[in-house]
Amino acid sequence: MPYLMPNVASTGEPASLDDPAIDGVAFAPKVDTLQMRKAILAKLTYAVGKDPAAAKLHDWLRATSLAVRDHVVDRWIASVREAYRTGRKRVYYLSLEFMIGRQLRDVSCNLQLDAVVREALAEIGVDYEAMAELEPDAALGNGGLGRLAACYMESMATLAIAAHGYGIRYDHGLFRQKIADGWQVELPEDWLAFGNPWEFERREVAYEIGFGGTVEASEGWDGAVRHTWKPGDRVLAIAYDTPIVGWRGARVNTLRLWRARAADPIHLEAFNRGDHVGAVADRTRAESISRVLYPSDSTQAGQELRLRQEFFFTSASLQDLVRRHVQQFGDIRSLPDKATIQLNDTHPAIAVAELMRILLDVHALGWDEAWAITRTTINYTNHTLLPEALEMWPVSLMERLLPRHMQIIYAINAKLIADARKRPDCTDGMLSAISLIDEWHGRGVRMGNLAFVGSHKINGVSALHSELMKKTVFKDLGALYPERITNKTNGITPRRWLMQSNPGLARLVRDTIGEGPLDDLEKLSQLAPYAEDAAFRERFMQVKRANKERLAALILEQIGVRVDPAALFDVHVKRIHEYKRQLLNVLETIALYDAIRARPNEDWVPRVKLFAGKAASSYTTAKYIIKLINDVAKVVNSDPATRGLLKVAFLPNYNVSLAQVIIPAADLSEQISTAGMEASGTGNMKFALNGALTIGTLDGANIELRDHIGGENIFIFGLTAEEVEVVRRKGYNPSETIADNPALAAVMESLYAGVYSPDDPSRHRGTVDALRNHDYFLVTADFQAYAETQRKIAALWRNSSDWARKAVINTARSGWFSSDRAIRDYAEEIWGVPTR
Structure with missing residues (x-):
């Protein structure tokens, strides 16, 4: 069923006289509190339909x-018109996540309306903070991959790139995590x-998206x-569009999510x-296709549903962008000149x-021409080894579900x-390695x-990852195509991960060095000299304390x-996985x-060990790690012998909104994956930007983080x-390593004896x-170095001036990790x- 857009290609007029578009960039009009109220x-x-x-x-x-x-829509229409008027090349970003x-703060911030909205609601008598907390997270992702896609969409709008994001409008996003007796319990995420x-x-x-059937020649x-x-x-596939607003309303792009519906409902x-x-x-x-993000693929039915999801959104997106291109430019052969497709990981x-x-069956192109267009238009971001x-x-x-595609793949x-x-x-x-x-x-x-x-x-997505690829x-x-692999280190949007997440720090930055970093995060470098200013360090740490x-x-x-809050907040939040x-x-x-x-009687540094993250529903080992953390927390937190020197906490249902509270409060950021296994990470960037010090391996973007902030x-x-x-x-023998480390051996023995699981000593x-006999992720091999580094961290924490100095430097030198730079x-x- 084709969609014929109104003919806006011939006009470049702005959407309204009150919202001028200059050189294709829409600027937000001034709105006062009375108007907003x-x-x-x-x-x-x-x-x-409610009485106040x-x-x-x-x-x-x-x-x-x-x-x-309402303040988004005019800019949105103006952005679309401008793209049609100029015939600009469009970016199509395909991501399963x-x-x-939450959108209210994000959109209000980018349109410079946040203060006006707060004041208007205050005059009405509505608590803005309590109201905003009711907005559900659109948790249409599992972790860094989906958050990166959101950051990139916002940066493309900020940089006035004509872009469309494509994904699935899941009825239920990643499950809502509940902890019951220390175990993860998965509940439906009912964000709609x-x-x-x-x-x-x-x-x-x-x-129409097809599956199965036959192919006739x-x-x-x-x-x-x-x-x-x-x-x-x-x-x-039915489209649902969400406008994505760039910083200061520079441009509004479209995130188009697909919902599955039966051709005949009954x-x-x-x-x-x-x-x-x-x-x-x-x-x-x-409708099951767009029902749940990442259905378990441990069964054949689950595996088929996962493949249906991937083809469903990919086919709908390609049909849509090809339709748009032919409608505007007429000739499918010019597709590479006017469109570029970015595959965010392997799902699409x-x-x-x-x-x-x-190209072959619908537009009747020859094989060589179709292959040249495909190869020139599509690009692929790899996120994992x-x-x-x-x-x-x-x-x-594949042959049963997508018979024509298997012919093409062959x-x-x-x-x-x-x-x-x-x-x-x-x-x-x-030949065996390269074969499809x-x-x-x-x-x-x-x-x-x-x-x-x-x-x-x-x-x-990081220098190390690209080399390891x-x-x-x-x-x-x-080796066969040496010119194709390149590196694009990930980045994060400063609008959400500084301005919204940490308004106190954003305000301090603005008061100290001006508004430059709000438009170009790399100008945060101007903050570096203030690391030597004792008064500034004190204000910086006051923000952290709040x-x-x-x-x-x-x-x-x-x-x-x-x-x-005076303790060292040692934070490890991310997807639960053995390699992390x-x-x-x-x-x-x-x-x-x-x-x-x-x-x-030793002078111990008070420490809060904070964990958060979800384990995939079929990942049993990861679920046992969550249970172990909660078992340890139960013992440690109830022991008067620690006198509050050590607390362990696992916060359930980690999502974007929870991250926006945790990350600005962290003193220490745990980025301790087995080296060579984390593609990049973006949590490391968010923590450093917010003034946390990092403990980490030389893995993923930790290497570039070290290079930018200093070893x-x-x-x-x-x-x-x-x-x-x-x-x-x-060949590695973990038993020898454990035997040579009395502290580690004692930990293993206490776990084996059930000290932390008295209700089930064998748990x-x-x-x-697994650690004694295999330890693929080399936990025991790195234990001693990790423990020694933690003691160095404790020693630094005691010197509050030096700690604050390094915290300021982390913030000041994190500007390169902006998603604007990456885009x-x-x-x-x-x-x-x-x-x-």
Whole structure:
């Protein structure tokens, strides 16, 4: 079902005379408190349908959101018109995840309306903070990947890049995490329960997405063989648009999320026969595609649903952008000149085969021409070196679900192998490694290889990660196409992770060096000399103390643990995974607890060990790590012998909003992944920007963080990526390491004996056995270096002036990690689009 947009290509007029567009950039008009108050009251009455006297906080939230949204729409329309008028090249960003979080503060901040909104609500008698806390997180992501996508969309709007984001409008985002008796419990994330005032449903924008069926070949008028895919199953993709506002309203781009709907919502004949459940079975099956983020793929049904999700949103997005291009420019052959497609990780890799199908079967291009267009238009960001995350779908599943695409993949693979055979250094091993079809594990389609082969550029997300890509997962493909791999180190948006998350620090920065960093974060470097100013350091740490008091209140409210804001807040928040090594942290926590009990008269630094993060629903080991953290917390926090010197807390349901409270309050940032396994990380950047010191391995972007803030202002420990490789290759005996370390041996023994699980003494024996006999992630190998580094941190904490000095330097030298810088790099070196 095509969607015909109103013809705006011929006009460049702004959306209204009160909202001028200058050189395609929309600027926010001035709005006073009276106007905003009237607007909110009008929305409450006419859109929400409530009398102010009877309105609840959630009514005021919706009314306020709609009033602020009105200030977005004119700029949005002006941005679209400007893109059509100029014929600018567009960026299309395909991501299975978008962790956009709460929108009210974000949009108000970027439109410079935050103060006006607060004042208007205060005059009405509405508590802004209490109201804003009711807004649900749009948690359409699992972690860094989805948050990065949100940051990049905001930066593209800030830099006036014409961009569209594409993803899935999940009915339920990543599960809501509850902790029951120390165990993770997954509950539905019902973020749409009260509607979403920020989105616009586009029922007229609907595309058929096919699955299964047959492929028929016929001879075209020119004698060429044409293929027609006749799907056996079809669903509709319905568009929902959310405007993404750039800083100071510079531009408003579109995040288009797809919702799955059945082509026929009910089989009336079956219903009338009395088969009331069967009559809606197809609808239930279709709608399950956009029901839940990351359904478990531990079963065949779950695996098929995951593949359906990926193809569903990729196909709808490609149909949409091709329709837009042909509508405006007429000729599909100019697609690479006017569009660039960025695949955010491997999930949308099927785009290579789907774009080929559209060009071959719908637009009747020849193979060579279609392949040249595909290869020039698509780019691929790799986010992981973990083989399981590169995705490999069984050939049997692909052939059944996407038969035409498998034909295309086979043809691409044949050409790939043929080209490789021409090389003098070609070996059977190289052919096996580069093939799109894995023959060693039950025959599967290597989606990472497909994305690589079908892309113009392939980028890693930190300098180390990009180099490791060349040496590991894409070693042979990189040798075959050496010009394709490049690096684009991740970044974070300062609007959310400084201005909104830490307004006290933002205000201090502005009062000290002016507003320059608000528009260019790298100007934070002007703050560096103030690290030597004792009065400034004191104000800086006062801001940190206020943030810690806020977090302490939240910890008490949520889990009933009382912590001292004067203590060192040692924070480890991220997805729970063995390679991220929360286990290393908790083992050292036990060792510290043992030491405090053994030497109670020593001058111990009071410390709060704070953890948060979700374990994938089918990841049993990660769930046991959460349970272990909570078991340790239960023992430590109830022991009077520690005298408050050590507290352990696990905050449930980690999401963007919770991160915005935790990160500004952190003194120490834990970035302790096994070297060579974290692609980049963005939490490390957020913590440093907010004045936390980092303890970390030389992994991911920690290396660049060290280079920018200085080795003396970060705590690096442990094996390097090269050393990890050597240790694994030679063979590692963790039992010997444990035996040589009395503190670690005592920790292992206490866990094995059930000291921290008296209700079930055997609970953590599996964890201990794994560490003693295998320890792939080298927790025991890095334990001693980690523990020694923690003691150095404690020594520095005692010198409050030196700690504050390093904290200021971390903030001052973090500007390079802005997502604006990262997007400029993409724009200039991959996409070929101008920036503001």
